[in-house]
Amino acid sequence: GAVVSQHPSWVICKSGTSVKIECRSLDFQATTMFWYRQFPKQSLMLMATSNEGSKATYEQGVEKDKFLINHASLTLSTLTVTSAHPEDSSFYICSASIPGQGYYEQYFGPGTRLTVT
């Protein structure tokens, strides 16, 4: 149980175009989902927290107009990278949290590799 999927697993796009990444909780409902970015040989960096039915909360330094997050349902959150540039090339990982035993467990998706040419 507690499986999180992402689609696509990898994508290549041209500079200036937009790319949408989907994050789904397959067997549970997630009121909160998180989006992370990971550069090579670095740890995960939280970009934003996505709550179903409300606006996402972005971390300092993350442009909300560039990284559009939509948490349309309890099982789906999307991240759209608008007007992508080569510096946006990274590994994007989502996670979903569910309560359990007094704390919230986070389950991570398999990640999406974005390459902007």
Added chain:
Amino acid sequence: KNQVEQSPQSLIILEGKNCTLQCNYTVSPFSNLRWYKQDTGRGPVSLTIMTFSENTKSNGRYTATLDADTKQSSLHITASQLSDSASYICVVTDNNAGNMLTFGGGTRLMVKP
């Protein structure tokens, strides 16, 4: 500022050997500490999670320890296998509203035959 420091940054061991990874944190107030394994190009997978009152937890060949007084944790891998080659990430959750996670930089482990 909440911080999680891991050591070593990278480690190479021979198949069958044991190894221990370290994690020091300054997250407060403390809620729980998790160890994740992240294979290259994949998302992190949880190995163990420990709360304040837990000193040790095992998951197969993985054994995590926690000393809440010194704010240190370790992950011991026994009889390493080639498939253990991955990054191991220590993540500490605070007990404030939002339960924010603080990630360590990870230890990149390579197991050689």
